[in-house]
Amino acid sequence: MALRIFDTDPDAKPKPKSTDYGYDFQFRSGMQKNRKPISLANWRVLSGRPDVSDAIAQLMGGSVSEWDPSKEMNLEVLTETNSIEIVIDGPDAIEDKLILWGRSGPVHECDGEFFLSPVEDKGKPCGCPKTLKDRKAAARAGRGPSPAINVTFRLAHDYDLGRGKLIATAWSMAEVIHTVKNDLERVGEPALCTLTIEKVEYTNKDGENVSFKKPVIEVLGSYNDAIAEERD
Numbered sequence: 001m002a003l004r005i006f007d008t009d010p011d012a013k014p015k016p017k018s019t020d021y022g023y024d025f026q027f028r029s030g031m032q033k034n035r036k037p038i039s040l041a042n043w044r045v046l047s048g049r050p051d052v053s054d055a056i057a058q059l060m061g062g063s064v065s066e067w068d069p070s071k072e073m074n075l076e077v078l079t080e081t082n083s084i085e086i087v088i089d090g091p092d093a094i095e096d097k098l099i100l101w102g103r104s105g106p107v108h109e110c111d112g113e114f115f116l117s118p119v120e121d122k123g124k125p126c127g128c129p130k131t132l133k134d135r136k137a138a139a140r141a142g143r144g145p146s147p148a149i150n151v152t153f154r155l156a157h158d159y160d161l162g163r164g165k166l167i168a169t170a171w172s173m174a175e176v177i178h179t180v181k182n183d184l185e186r187v188g189e190p191a192l193c194t195l196t197i198e199k200v201e202y203t204n205k206d207g208e209n210v211s212f213k214k215p216v217i218e219v220l221g222s223y224n225d226a227i228a229e230e231r232d
């Protein structure tokens with residue numbers, strides 16, 4: 001069921017924002033349900049283009065639906081795939097920072113030690129806690145920034161579909177993203193990688209079962225070598 005308030009007044013329907021983000025679809029490992037964030041077992045892919053969303057559903061399963069008409073990326077596919085091969089051009093395709101969001105944008109944007117914005121503060125010490133434990137605690141309390149990692153990529157099995165973006169906010173990703181960048185640096189050209197939502201389960205020292213999901217990028221090697229092998 002959907003409200004029919006725009007059937008009778010189509011001009012009042014909010015127009016999708018025309019900002020060009022430079023990418024065609026977005027990978028998410030979570031969503032909001034009843035205003036609470038939940039993590040997903042399979043990738044959720046957003047796009048503003050019906051042809052792209054259709055292709056994603058073809059490749060990764062699931063079906064296309066409109067989740068928020070006011071968003072530029074108004075279409076979503078809840079796919080049936082938790083791991084997919086992607087192509088990342090190099091370490092520069094990964095933008096990693098820490099951000100604390102205020103009501104109208106970032107209020108603290110840093111690399112963990114120095115401000116990245118606003119321009120007048122760039123390079124100045126940001127005053128974030130030194131230990132990872134304290135950083136996480138500050139972020140949880142809403143006083144400190146948390147990871148904002150953007151990865152731009154293409155799908156290895158539908159390269160010409162366009163550019164995708166992963167927006168990851170997990171500390172588990174922030175803790176290992178430097179190794180991914182090093183691996184990409186070592187490949188030195190566009191790299192074939194896997195992008196996976198991994199389920200982690202273990203029993204902690206209090207005997208409790210802990211389970212959570214985290215996005216993981218694994219660099220496999222040169223993309224050109226991989227497609228050359230496929231052709232042989």
Ligand SMILES: [Zn+2]
Pocket residue numbers: 098108109110111112113114126127128145
């Ligand atoms: Zn900081």
